[in-house]
Amino acid sequence: MIVPxxxxxxxxxxxxxxxxxxxxxxxxxxxxxxxxxxxxxxxxKIINSNDSSPSATSPRPGSPSSTVTFPARARARPRPRPR
Structure with missing residues (x-):
């Protein structure tokens, strides 16, 4: 089959x-x-609000999600170039 x-x-x-x-x-x-x-x-407050502005999705200062950090490698992953 073609699906797989x-x-x-x-x-x-x-x-x-x-x-x-x-x-x-x-x-x-x-x-x-x-x-x-x-x-x-x-x-x-933003779920189902249709607001995708950066201010709507930024976590509140001091909230648990505002203190999560990711390794630099994960943040700066280069995107593959189309061939």
């Missing part, structure tokens, strides 16, 4: 890297939405 070959290509080919990032972000957003439904999170 298409799935392998989408999961590994460099030209689909942006698609994989968008999909991962969507899964993460759904997870945060589900967590917020159980217990309020820092993102409660």
């Amino acid at each position: 070959e298409v799935e392998k290509t989408i999961n590994t080919a460099p030209q689909y890297a942006d698609l994989r990032r968008v999909y991962t972000a969507r899964v993460a957003a759904d997870w945060i939405r589900l967590q917020d439904a159980k217990t309020p999170t820092d993102y409660r």
Whole structure:
């Protein structure tokens, strides 16, 4: 069948890297939405608000999410160039 070959290509080919990032972000957003439904999170005010401005998504100073840091390698990952 063609489906396994298409799935392998989408999961590994460099030209689909942006698609994989968008999909991962969507899964993460759904997870945060589900967590917020159980217990309020820092993102409660912007969930379903259609506000994606930087000020809406910035964590409040002193909140747990404002103190999380990521290694420089994770923040500055170069994007593959299309061939």
